[in-house]
Amino acid sequence: MSRPMVTYKPTDEVDFVIVGSGAAGGVLAKELSTNGFRVVVLEQGEYLREKDFTHDETKIFIQSLLTNKVNTHPVTFRKSADETARKQQAVLYGSCVGGSSVHFTANFWRFHEIDFKEHGKVGDIPGANFADWPISYADLEPYYTKVEWEVGVSGLAGSSPFDPPRSKPYPMPPLPVKGNGVIFERGCRKLGYHAYPAPMAILSKPRAGRSACMNCGFCLGFGCEVGAKSSTLASVIPMAEKTGRCEIRTNCYVHRIETDKNGRAVGAVYFDAQRNTHLQKAKAVILSANGAETPRLLLLSASSQFPAGLANSSGYVGKNLMPNSSALAYGVFDEQLNDYKGPAVSRIMHDFYELDPKLGLYGGGGLDARFDFTPISFALNGLPPDTPKWGAGFKQAIAHNFTRTMQIFCHGTSLPVESNNFSLDPDVKDAWGLPALRMTFRDHPNDLKMMEWMRARALEILDAAGAKTKWSFPVQEQQFAVHLLGTCRMGNDPKTSVINADHRTHDVKNLFLCDGSSLVTSGRGQPTMTIQALAYRAADRITTLAKSGEISA
Amino acid sequence: MSSFDSARRDFLQLLGGTASAAWLAANWPALVSAAEHAHQAAKSGNPALEVLTAEQAREVEALCTCIIPSDEIAGAREAGVVYFIDRALKTFFSDTLPVYREGLEAVQKTTAELFPGVPRFSAATEEQKLKIFSHIVQESERPESGARRLAPGASPDFFQTLRVHTIFGFLVDPEGGGNRDFVGWKAIGRDPSHSFSAPFGFYDKDYPGWQPVSGETEK
Numbered sequence: 001m002s003r004p005m006v007t008y009k010p011t012d013e014v015d016f017v018i019v020g021s022g023a024a025g026g027v028l029a030k031e032l033s034t035n036g037f038r039v040v041v042l043e044q045g046e047y048l049r050e051k052d053f054t055h056d057e058t059k060i061f062i063q064s065l066l067t068n069k070v071n072t073h074p075v076t077f078r079k080s081a082d083e084t085a086r087k088q089q090a091v092l093y094g095s096c097v098g099g100s101s102v103h104f105t106a107n108f109w110r111f112h113e114i115d116f117k118e119h120g121k122v123g124d125i126p127g128a129n130f131a132d133w134p135i136s137y138a139d140l141e142p143y144y145t146k147v148e149w150e151v152g153v154s155g156l157a158g159s160s161p162f163d164p165p166r167s168k169p170y171p172m173p174p175l176p177v178k179g180n181g182v183i184f185e186r187g188c189r190k191l192g193y194h195a196y197p198a199p200m201a202i203l204s205k206p207r208a209g210r211s212a213c214m215n216c217g218f219c220l221g222f223g224c225e226v227g228a229k230s231s232t233l234a235s236v237i238p239m240a241e242k243t244g245r246c247e248i249r250t251n252c253y254v255h256r257i258e259t260d261k262n263g264r265a266v267g268a269v270y271f272d273a274q275r276n277t278h279l280q281k282a283k284a285v286i287l288s289a290n291g292a293e294t295p296r297l298l299l300l301s302a303s304s305q306f307p308a309g310l311a312n313s314s315g316y317v318g319k320n321l322m323p324n325s326s327a328l329a330y331g332v333f334d335e336q337l338n339d340y341k342g343p344a345v346s347r348i349m350h351d352f353y354e355l356d357p358k359l360g361l362y363g364g365g366g367l368d369a370r371f372d373f374t375p376i377s378f379a380l381n382g383l384p385p386d387t388p389k390w391g392a393g394f395k396q397a398i399a400h401n402f403t404r405t406m407q408i409f410c411h412g413t414s415l416p417v418e419s420n421n422f423s424l425d426p427d428v429k430d431a432w433g434l435p436a437l438r439m440t441f442r443d444h445p446n447d448l449k450m451m452e453w454m455r456a457r458a459l460e461i462l463d464a465a466g467a468k469t470k471w472s473f474p475v476q477e478q479q480f481a482v483h484l485l486g487t488c489r490m491g492n493d494p495k496t497s498v499i500n501a502d503h504r505t506h507d508v509k510n511l512f513l514c515d516g517s518s519l520v521t522s523g524r525g526q527p528t529m530t531i532q533a534l535a536y537r538a539a540d541r542i543t544t545l546a547k548s549g550e551i552s553a
Numbered sequence: 554m555s556s557f558d559s560a561r562r563d564f565l566q567l568l569g570g571t572a573s574a575a576w577l578a579a580n581w582p583a584l585v586s587a588a589e590h591a592h593q594a595a596k597s598g599n600p601a602l603e604v605l606t607a608e609q610a611r612e613v614e615a616l617c618t619c620i621i622p623s624d625e626i627a628g629a630r631e632a633g634v635v636y637f638i639d640r641a642l643k644t645f646f647s648d649t650l651p652v653y654r655e656g657l658e659a660v661q662k663t664t665a666e667l668f669p670g671v672p673r674f675s676a677a678t679e680e681q682k683l684k685i686f687s688h689i690v691q692e693s694e695r696p697e698s699g700a701r702r703l704a705p706g707a708s709p710d711f712f713q714t715l716r717v718h719t720i721f722g723f724l725v726d727p728e729g730g731g732n733r734d735f736v737g738w739k740a741i742g743r744d745p746s747h748s749f750s751a752p753f754g755f756y757d758k759d760y761p762g763w764q765p766v767s768g769e770t771e772k
Contacts, residue, residue, distance in 0.1 A: 056729035058721060062645045159763065176751035177760050185763075194766050214748035335755035340743055342753060375724035375743055380717065390620040390690065390716060391683075395628065395740070402741040403754070 005244045010267075010278040014038040015546070017268045017282035019254045019297065022099020023528050024515040024535040025288030026232025027151075030239045031539030033246035037546065040280055041240075042252040042270055044289075045095035048102075048233075053223035057376045060221050066103045068095045072431035076438045077479055085425055090439045092482050093290045096223075097248055098233030100290070100482075101528065105220045105344050106201040106229055108153045109366065109526040110144045110533075112164045113137040114354055118363075118521060125362055128415040128444055129320055133520045134492045134501040135537075137164055143533035143540075148199075151532060152207055152230040155199030162194070162350040172204045174346075175213060179337025180406035181346035184369030187465030188349055198348045198368060201230035201528070210234060215342040220372055249280075255434055257285055257301045257310055257511065265511045271432060284510040284551050286503075286542070288535070291321070291484025291516035295422050296437050298488070311505035311513075316498050317488055318422040321439070322414035322522035323481035325365070325447040329408045329458035330382070331467030336403040339371030345409075352454060353524055361450045363413025365524045367458060370407050378402055384471050408461060410454035411525020415444040416486050443477050451475040483527050488517035502541040503534070510551050514538045599633065604642040604650065610635050612657055615675035617719045619686040627736035629719050637722030637731030649714050656711025663688055 008014055015037035018025050025041060033039045048066070059065045068075075068091065076085035094100035114121065116133040124130060141164075147153065149171045157169040174197030181195070188195040202219075203212050213228040227234040240246040251273035258266045258279055267281040287294045295318035301310040309317050348368040355364045373382045379398050382405055387397045420442065424435035452475050462470040491497025494506035499518060505511045514535050516527060523530060545551050602610050617629040617638070629635075642650050664674045664685050671677045674685060692698060693712040722731035724738065732738060735745040752758040 054728060055726040057725055058641070058645060058729045062721075156763065159765065174763075176753075177757050177763070178751075179754045179756035182756040182760055189766060192766075197763055215750065215753070216748055333756070336742070337756055338742075338744075338754035341749040342751070375738060375741060376721055378741075379720045379724055390686075392622055392624070395621050395624075395626075398741050399626065402743065 005241055007247050007249075008038065008040055008280075010280045012038075013267075013281040013283060014040050015283050016040075016286055016542075017042060017280045018286045018288055019268055020044075020099060020288040020290065020293070020515065021097045021232060021237060021248055022094055022288060022290060022515070023101045023232060023531045024538075025286075026098065026101070026235075026237045026240070027532050027535035028286055028288060028514060028539050028542075029246050029248070030236035031536060032543065033240045033243040035539070035543045037245065037543075039240070039246040040282065041246065041248045042254050042268055042280060043097050043248060043250045044253050045097065045250065047097045047248065047250045048223065050223070050225050050227055050234075053225045055216070055218045055222065057374055060103075061377075064095075066094060066096050066221075066223055068093050074428055074430060074436045076425045076428050076436055078438070078440050079442045079477070079479075081419060081440060085428075085438045085440070087428060088479065090441075090480055091292050091437065091484065092480070093292060093484065096233075097237060097250060098223075098231040101201075101231040102223045102229075102233055103221050104231075104528060105370075105372075107345055107348075107368065107526045108147075108155075108199045108201040108529040109348075109524070110164060110166075111137065111140075111523045111530045112162070112353060115521050115523045122362060125415060125446065127417060128362075128446075129418045130416060131489070131491060131496065131520055134490060140530070140533050140537060141165065141167060143536040144529065146536050147529060147532045151201060151232075151235045152203050152210070153199055153201050153529075154204040156197045159196035160194060160350055162353050170199065172207065174198070175200055175202060175204045175343055176215070176346070178339055178342050178346040178369075178371070179333075180339050180369040180371055183331075183333065183337070183406060183465045184347045184349075184408065184461065187461035187463075190464040191461060193349050193351045193461070195347045195349045195369075198345045200343055200345065202343050203228045203230065208235075213343060217340045217342060218374065219343050221374070253432065254289070254297060255300055255432065257287075257297065259301075259303065259305065259310065259508065261305075263305055263508060265508055275432070284512065284542075284546070286512045286514060288513075288515045291487045292422050292437055292439075292481075294513055294515055294517045295487045296424065299424050300434060306507070311488075311498055311507045311511060313507050314495055314498060316496065319418050319420070320416035320486040320489055321420040321422060321441060321481070321484070322416055322486040322519070323441070323478060324414050324483045324485070324522050324525045324527070325412040325443065325451045325475075325478075326525065327410040327451040327455035327458065327472070327475050329410075329455060329462055329470065329472040330384070331406055331408075331462040331465070332384070332401050332404050332469040333406070333466065334404070334468055337371070337406055338403050339406055340373070340375070340402070344372055345370045350524075352457065355450070359453065361453060362415065362446050363450060363524070365410055365412030365450065365454050366526070367454065367461070368409050368411070370409050371405065372407060372409070373405075375402070378405070384469055408458035410451060410458055412447065412450055412454060413524060414447055414485070414522040416489075416521070417442075417444050422487055439481065441478065441481070448475050448477070483516065483522070483525075485516045485519045485522050485527055488513050489520050490518050491520065502545065503538040504545070512538065512542060600636055600640075602636075602639050605635070605639045605653075609653070609657060610639065611675050612660065612673060613638060613653070613715075615682065616660065616686070616715055617722070619682060620716055620719045621723050626740045628740075629723055631733065632723045632731055632737045633733035634719050634722030634731055637725065637729070638718050640730045641718060641721070646718060649709065649718075652709050652711055652714050656715065659711065660685070660689060
């Protein structure tokens, strides 16, 4: 992999400065630089390469090699506005080139048609700030296909009767089935459900100079040592650099978007690794910093001209946080699955994507069969609740169960609730003296009820599949978010949304937002594919606007 | 054949048919270097203690051995867990050093109370160790202890801390300084190889390939 072929000075007015190199920022960098624009990507984290990745769980889970570091970037949490937030690792996101796409599981589900127009179908939901998208599935379909072929997704088209229409098959066959997938299929068939090969952003075949998956099993939480996981680091960022027009500048903590007297963005202000401050000038600014840091950056950019924060005339910046709902069920089987080998997931089912209205539940979800554990996380969290915590009984349990355990993960909707949000903590500061990220969140009661319903179905599937032992834990209110969705939502009405269908902020003509914050609904639990499809579409829209002079005018 | 050789062999076999020459050229030396480093770390003898005194290390090892005992299969002792903990207390777990200091004092006190003639925990018989350790765990699991731990500024519990650290030291990739010669992974049935090919286990070995649901529910 080559180093950046071009570097710019902060005083050079480039065409675009993009904040963040993750799932969306990486795609935008590639598309815009390929389209002839000069691009600087400002990334908060390091530029790690395949050789820097490791299976050492202490570096990943204790030292946060790939993710946000709460010792310098603290996060606070509270359940409601009448509480004082306390420091807590409430948010996890990628902090390296490639962002969260480096460490994610790589489940790559498309949203379905219903996800874009569910409010129109079911109407208002008490306690939710439910809305429809200004775009449809059909608008996004070509871009979903582009993600699959360019970023690299393995799967089997037509294998789910619930899938939305698609214009092309997957570019690669599914990854190998695992024991969990065979068992999940068995249980689903007995109950009349439709398990099918999971679409995954991991290469099942060598492609575009990248290796196929070697099934090492250190996937979730880890960077891929052979570039088979389709992070933006492995897929599109090398293409962006190859244009000779894109610089990926690392260790840049952007903390303010500067505007001029006319209310136009003039660039991004950042601290470099030595804590010196710079302004990277640009004709237009794109924030792809994720659904937590994009709204925080807008709020940090408040000025006398924008007293409530930049692009926040609606008051919606940071609001309607949707982290997706989830539940887990565990099963132990007689024989060895050895599910520590290979990517976490090999089969999923979408029979519950649109629930029967008679159930009285909104939204829906998908189930996948998986083994999410590394050796350490298994010993800490993967055993039945009545297992001894130490001694010979504990040792026997990890020895027997590690190779015989699987999980069913239920993923589902989070309804948008206005009081669920990211804001600036008034008391806690980060290592640079800036207000810390504060998360305020309490699940909508429907989401908890729906997940309890899904959890019961997951246990039934494990039963039907012949699990020797099975267990699960009641669904609880969430205090930890990985999917950071909805916090600068897209819409046609500037009073109830932050960006329009072109990802342009309603308030600042040359400021665009594209990441999880753009989503209007949360889908059924796997958002990255949609974030990347949006990024490809946004790049098309922004290119059209730039070439017609509508951004600089 | 060592586990490292086995890992390298499997890795080469897998890549031989799939990876591009350019990719191999770019990445293989670094991968080999990382794996060799891990291998050396796994093979080298006991490193020098940097944080714990020899006396403290002896007690910590005896306690870790209660959590993951040695039997016909290697336990915490054989995995070199105490050396992992010593390194961790100097680096990423350094904030828990006071927990160890207080915890070891408490263990000494409990040992003296339960078995007045025994000079220290590590000198107790196996039966005595189990009684002392059970007492420490029971103390940790008392509701009042849990409530104390939730108080602002309270120290983490010694047993819970030691348990987590022992599990890390037993099961971490040897690059992380524990799991000596992969004995922890072998104990739980994890093949130390770096890459694998399907089929992976019992249930997928005769898998006929994915077939659509016929419409009839299987019984």
